[in-house]
Amino acid sequence: MAARNTARKRAFQIIFEGDQRGVGVLTVLADWVRHARSDTRQPPVSEYTMQLVEGYAEHARRIDELIAQYSVGWTIDRMPVVDRSILRLGAYELIWVDETPDAVVLDEMVQLAKEFSTDESPSFVNGLLGRLKELKPSLRREA
Numbered sequence: 362m363a364a365r366n367t368a369r370k371r372a373f374q375i376i377f378e379g380d381q382r383g384v385g386v387l388t389v390l391a392d393w394v395r396h397a398r399s400d401t402r403q404p405p406v407s408e409y410t411m412q413l414v415e416g417y418a419e420h421a422r423r424i425d426e427l428i429a430q431y432s433v434g435w436t437i438d439r440m441p442v443v444d445r446s447i448l449r450l451g452a453y454e455l456i457w458v459d460e461t462p463d464a465v466v467l468d469e470m471v472q473l474a475k476e477f478s479t480d481e482s483p484s485f486v487n488g489l490l491g492r493l494k495e496l497k498p499s500l501r502r503e504a
Contacts, residue, residue: 365409365461369450369469372413373477377446386421390414417453424452427500431492435485443478444485451490456500463494 375393379386390411397403417424428448429437437445451470454461467490474482493500 364407366469368407368409368413369454370473371406371410372417373446373450373473375410375414376417376449377442380442380446386414386418413450413454413458416457417449420453420457421449424449424456427452427456427493428489431496432489441478441482444474444482447473447478447482447486448489451486452493455490455493456497463497467491467494 371393375389376386379389382389390406394406394411397405425437428440428445432440432448440448447470450473451466455463455466458466467487470490471483471487474486478486
C-alpha cells in the first residue's frame with residue numbers, strides 16, 4: 362500500500378503544480394513523465410499516479426462544482442491551493458474510483474492535509490469529503 366500512498370502524494374503535487382502555474386494538469390503530468398525519463402535521479406511516474414491525474418482531469422469541472430456546492434464558508438477561489446488540490450484529488454478518487462475503499466481515501470487525504478497544509482485543514486478536508494461520501498450514490502447517478 363505504500364506505493365499507492367506515494368502515487369496519491371505525487372498526483373496531489375501534480376494537481377497543485379497545475380493550479381499554481383495556471384496550466385492543465387495533463388501538461389504538468391507530461392512534464393513530470395518527460396523529466397523522469399530524461400533524469401535518472403527522478404523517480405518514474407507510476408501508473409496509478411497517471412490514472413489519478415488523468416481521471417481528475419476528465420472530471421475536473423464537475424469536481425470543482427461539487428467542492429463549491431458543499432464547502433461551507435469557503436468559495437473555491439478563496440481556499441488555500443493546497444486544500445483545493447487535496448479536495449480535488451480526494452473527490453475524484455472517492456466518487457469515481459471503485460477499487461479504493463472510501464475510508465482509505467478520506468484517511469489518505471487527511472494525511473496529506475496534515476503533512477502539507479494548516480492545522481485546520483485536516484478537519485476541513487475530512488468534513489467536506491465526508492459529505493461527498495454520504496452523497497456518493499446520488500453524485501454518481503448525476504455524473
